Amino acid sequence: MTQCSDPVALALWHPIAAIEDIPADGKQKTQLLGEVLHYRKMDDTRVSVHHGDRKLPVTLAYGYVWTCLGTPERDLFDLPEYAESDRRNVCAATVGVNVSAPRAVENFLDMGHFPFVHTGILGAEPHTEVREYQVNVDTERDEILATECLFYQPQAAAGSSGGVMSDYIYRVPHPYCAVLYKSCPTDESRLDVIALFLQSVDEENIRAHALVSVIDTQSSDLDIRMFQQNIFSQDKPILENQLPKRLPLDPRAETPIRADKSAIAYRRWLRTKGLQYGVLAAAA
Amino acid sequence: MIILYDYELSGNCYKVRLLLSMLNVSYEKKAIEFYPAAEHKTDAFLSINALGQLPVIQTGDLTINDSHAILVYLARQYDKSDTWFPISDPVRLAQVTQWMCFADSLTSSASSARLVNGFFYDLDGEACRQEAHRLFRIFDEHLWFNEREDHLWVVPGKTPTIADLACFAYVVLSEEGGISRMDYPAIRRWTDRVKRLAGFVVMPGVFPAGPGPVHVLPANDTFPSAGTAEA
Known part of the structure; x- marks a missing residue:
C-alpha cells in the first residue's frame, strides 16, 4: 500500500464511521488514505482516533466521526439544516465500493443515470432528459453549486406516494463529499437533504456514508435506511465497472455531454485545488 | 399470507424472492436490517430463528428457516407443474x-x-x-x-x-x-x-437481461404467458 503524499488530501477532514454504529466498548479498526486507524467511543460525545501511537484530531459532525491525518486547514463545511429541530437525521448507509472517491462524487452529481440504474425509483423511461441547469463555483465558500436541476422521479424518497418532478440543488463543499437538496414530498416549502460523505480507504476503494436529513413524520428510520441502501447498492456495480478507477482530470480524457456540466466544473475545481489522491492528474 | 423476513441486499433472501415471483405467489416483506444494525442477531429476531439467519418465512403457524428449505417448501406447495423440485425422478x-x-x-x-x-x-x-x-x-x-x-x-x-x-x-x-x-x-x-425466465425480478446489484425473448415455461400454467390476448 502506497502512502498518501498528497498534501491536499492529508489536510482534509475525512469521515470514518457513523457515531451510532460504534459499539459502546472496544477498539474499532478502519482504513483511511491507505493507513490503518483505530478508534474508540469514550462516551456519547467523545470518540478518540489513533494512527499507531499518534492521536488524531477528531470532529463529530452530522452523525459521523471525522478525522484528519495531517493538519486540518479549515473547519469541516457547514450543513446548517442538520441542526433544524424538526428534521429526521438518519445515518442511512455505509457501503464499501471498489472505486475512487471522486468517481463516486461524480456519479452522485449525475442525473442522467437515474432512469437506467434506479429504474422506477429515481427515474423511469421515457423521462430521460436532463434539462439545462446552472453550475457555479462559489469562490468565497470554495464550493460548487448546481441549481435549477429538474428531473421526473417515480419514487423520489422513502416517504413518496407517486411520481413527481423533483427539484434538485447540488453542493460540493469538499473534494470527497457532496450534498443534495431536493423537493420534500411531504412539505412543499422545505428541502430534504441527502449528503454523501466518502471515506477514501485507499485511492481506489471507498466507504460511502450517507446522511439523510428529511422532513418526514411517516417513514420509520428503517424505511429511510433501506431506501438509501438500495439506491447505493444499485450504483455500486456501475461504479465498480468504471475504468480507470481514479478520476481523470485531463479534459481530453473522457468526453462529456451537456448534462455533465456539474462534472466538468467538479474536475476543474479539483485541478485548481491540486488534489492528487484518487485522481489521474492532467497532462502538464 | 406468507410473511418473508427479508433483507433486500441478501442473496439468500433474493433466491426466495425469485421463486415467489416466478410462481406468482403473493407475500408480505418484513425488512430486517442485516447491516449495519445486525437486526438478525437481536433477541427479537433470534426468537423467530435461533440461528440468526435470513431469510425466514412464516405462514399460519408454520415457520421455515434456511433459504434452500424455503425453496423446497415453496416448490412443493405452489408449483403446479411439479418441475421446480422433481420428486418423482x-x-x-x-x-x-x-x-x-x-x-x-x-x-x-x-x-x-x-x-x-x-x-x-x-x-x-x-x-x-x-x-x-x-x-x-x-x-x-x-x-x-x-x-x-x-x-x-x-x-x-x-x-x-x-x-x-x-x-x-x-x-x-x-x-x-x-x-x-x-x-x-x-x-x-x-x-x-x-x-429471461418469466417472473424474474432484479435486486440492487443485478441488472435485467438486455432486449430479447422471455422464456415462458410451457408446463406451468401459473405463468402469465407473454402473448395471450385474453389476459
Missing part, C-alpha cells in the same frame, strides 16, 4: 440436492468475499475469492457440457429447478466480492437464461 432429485449443496459452498466463498468488500467483514477475502474461482471453473465446465446436450439448466432436463435459483444469487453478485465472471462464458450464458 430420483436421479434429478439427487442432482438438485447436490447442486443446492454446491450453492451453499458459494455462500461460504463468493458471498463471503462480498461481505468482506461491501460489508466490512473481517474474513480472508483473498482465500474466499480463490475458492470461488475454483468452484466457478467446475460450474462453468458443468454448464458447458450440459449445453452440448441441449440442456440449458443446472440439472439436465427441459426445465429449470430450484438448484438454478440457489446457484444464481451468489454467482450473479460475485463481482461485488471482486470475482470476475470474464473467464466463465457458460456461466454468463446461463445467468442470461435465468434472467
